[in-house]
Amino acid sequence: MAACRFRRSIAAQLSRVLEVPSENLVKSISAVPVSKKRQSGDFQFFVSSVLNANSNNYSRSDIQLQTERLAEKLKCDTVVKEISTGEGTVNFTIDRELLVKTVLQHVFEDGSQYGIRSELFSKLPKRKILVEFSSPNIAKKFHVGHLRSTIIGNFIANLNEAIGHQVTRINYLGDWGMQFGLLGAGFQWFGSEEKLKSNPLQHLFEVYVQVNKASAEDENIKKLAQDFFRKLEAREEQEVSLWQHFRDVSIEEYVQIYKRLGVCFDEYSGESFYQEKCQEVLKMLDRKGFLKKTEEGTGIVYLSEKGDPCTVMRSDGTSLYLTRDLAAAIDRMNKYNPDTMIYVTDKSQTPHFQQMFQILKLLGYEWMERCQHVPFGRVQGMKTRKGEVVFLEDVLDEACSMVLEKRASSKTTKEVDNTLETIERIGLAALIIQDFRGLLSSDYQFSWERVLQSRGDTGVFIQYTHARLHSLEEVCGTVSQVSHINTTFLQDPQAISLIQHLLRYDEVLYQSSQDLQPKHIVSYLLTLSHLAAAAHKMLPVKGSVPELAERQKKRDTERQHAGRNPHSDENYQLCMWLARICLFQAVRSVLANGMKLLGITPVNKM
Structure with a gap:
């Protein structure tokens, strides 16, 4: 990398004057951003980085005086043709022909590795990184809200792969939960096999809207939905078969969307995979004395003495989103042993991940420090010219x-x-x-x-x-x-x-x-x-x-x-x-x- 050669040359000269190892100086030498004003140099060295005491103890005039003194002790050579000072920086101008030739040579020689083949990355240890992103909800059309998670997660995976880390891309599908109780019950009332074949996700979306509206007006439909999900968790054949059909047609349509986005995954998993493993998490919480029960039978965990309780189990014993996420984290750590596990979701889920990481810590999993939530904001005003709900x-x-x-x-x-x-x-x-x-x-x-x-x-x-x-x-x-x-x-x-x-x-x-x-x-x-x-x-x-x-x-x-x-x-x-x-x-x-x-x-x- 061209910049590395010049940084090393400048660091070597600074090292002789400052009597500091050159490797300690390299990261304080940076290329000067191009601006409309006349460039003050090609590289700048921040003097505050080598002051003995914390730079906050120095006034601006003190730092500037140190800067001027340092610049006076430095000399031009075959690489550096001019030395000047800025506000707290010593600026270095590289020999013009050498600069141009070196940069172009490295761009041509390094190809796709240009910028990566740099000392900034060479000393970084190669790591195993797991990125969970996109994660749409099965049986629903791919909502625009998942666009950000998809492209952000893809970027994070691309960048880490380019650097040389071993990256695993996981699409954690929302394929379990009480919404499937509603959808399963709703399909029995409003569903059509013919419409499901012709336009599966659009039809399932319509069914879900209908049953949601109906359940708000009729308590019996709510009970039917709860009963359907209970049977689903009990793995009863008819309910599982219908759920599997919803899952298959959804993934088939999602794959086409991902193809348009140029995104791929190493693993498609889902909340359903962790339904049984959730029970192991609940038993562990119970064994360690963290699982408490309310009068209604709901399972809760107190994350602190004065904090509000965190719900981990419904009164009928069925699992929750949080419980399934805990089971998934433990399973992935056992399976992949990643150095970093990244979750890409919108910022409204920040409290969820804070609770999840705290519970993992309560359970004694020190690796929870390796878990990272990358939150993103909402997109406002994204509509088509027809002004419809946006998918x-x-x-x-x-x-x-x-x-x-x-x-x-x-x-x-x-x-x-x-x-x-x-x-x-x-x-x-x-x-x-x-x-x-x-x-x-x-x-x-x-x-x-x-x-x-x-x-x-x-x-x-x-x-x-x-x-x-x-x-x-x-x-x-x-x-x-x-x-x-x-x-x-x-x-x-x-x-x-x-x-x-x-x-x-x-x-x-x-x-x-x-x-x-x-x-x-x-x-x-x-x-x-x-x-x-x-x-x-x-x-x-x-x-x-x-x-x-x-x-x-x-x-x-x-x-x-x-x-x-x-x-x-x-x-x-x-x-x-x-x-x-x-x-x-x-x-x-x-x-x-x-x-x-x-x-x-x-x-x-x-």
Whole structure:
């Protein structure tokens, strides 16, 4: 990784002056973010990181004085060409040709591992990570509320896999509980086998709405539902058969949705699998003296002396969502022994996971420290133009429909081989970038108009940038080796800005890996796209790589035979265009890598 080489070189010089091991300094050296103002350097070292006492004990003027003194003791060398100071930082400017050549070489050599093959990750131990995400409710259409869990969980799994961790993706289906008592009883009253075959989840949704309404008016239906679920937990054949049918048709439809989203799982499990194991958890709680019973027979656990009780069992002995989650956690730890077990759900479930982790601790499971809940906020205002209740399929269809309309009205639209596939990828990119731009735990207001803009900070713009750069490669060809490129032709401000931004990629990935927030990568890719657009306008390229190379070779030979300087004006243009092609190729490669981590498949034409 290019940044690593420069960080090590700077750290070595700082180490000699500060008398601190260089490995202790590396993480305090970071690439300077590209800004519209004149860059103060390529890297900055935060002086507060090495002050003997806590930096809070130092005033700003004290820190600045230390900064100035340190900068005076440092010297430029073959790598660092300029040293300056900022507010509490010593800034280092790298030799321009060395900077460009090193960054491009590493992008080309590392390929999909660029940014990952960094010292920021090399010392991290490889771990086993289990990610539970998506988890829709069986016998219900895939609600848009599950979209966030699905794409966030997919991102977390993608990023950890890229880093080199062993990741297991689990879809924990909501396939058990009293709602199945309602649905089972309701299907006997309102169900139709014919409608179940033609449109299974839509029909089950309709049945569930009907029986819910009916149960609110008739206590007998509530009793029938309770009786159905009791028989289901007792594994009676007729009830289990109907439940299994609901489960099978649901998964069949979900698989098609996941295919559209580009998401896959290593394991489909569900609450039903842990129905029997729940009894073991209840026995364990009882043995350890934590399980108490109310007068009605409900099983409760007190998490603290003054706290409210936590319900773990119904009065009829049937299990609850919490009990099944406890059984699932224990089973997964025994089966996979993960170093980290991540649950991706909306933030309304935070109290549930707090209770769950506390009960695991009461039971003596120290590994509960390895469990982590990643909460996310709600999406507000996500409706189709018809204004109906939104299911995920409707949202995906709406995104495709609107992209198709925009393509039809655009003058720059190109013919593509798989139009529907391309449209789906553009629409999904638009949804993902909109979702990932902010802090995951924040709610946000959804807007179709903003999501599908072709300019600005949108997924459509990122896809457009990738397609434009790919088109450049189709017209001009690709460079196979950076060693043939004359990097003196990449000293324009636009080219240097792109190189400086590429330099930061490993730090951005590291930041996202630490807090599991995709917004860092989204912001990086949007900036990269804007910088690429500006550079593409100011740094034109003409001719294909083979044509340019052949013309360059022929011109050099002719001029050398004539005893003249081979660096003619035309030869100058040829070298410059080849260098620019190389730069844009590197940008497209990193852009594609980042998109894939987010769960976006890059398109080559738009």
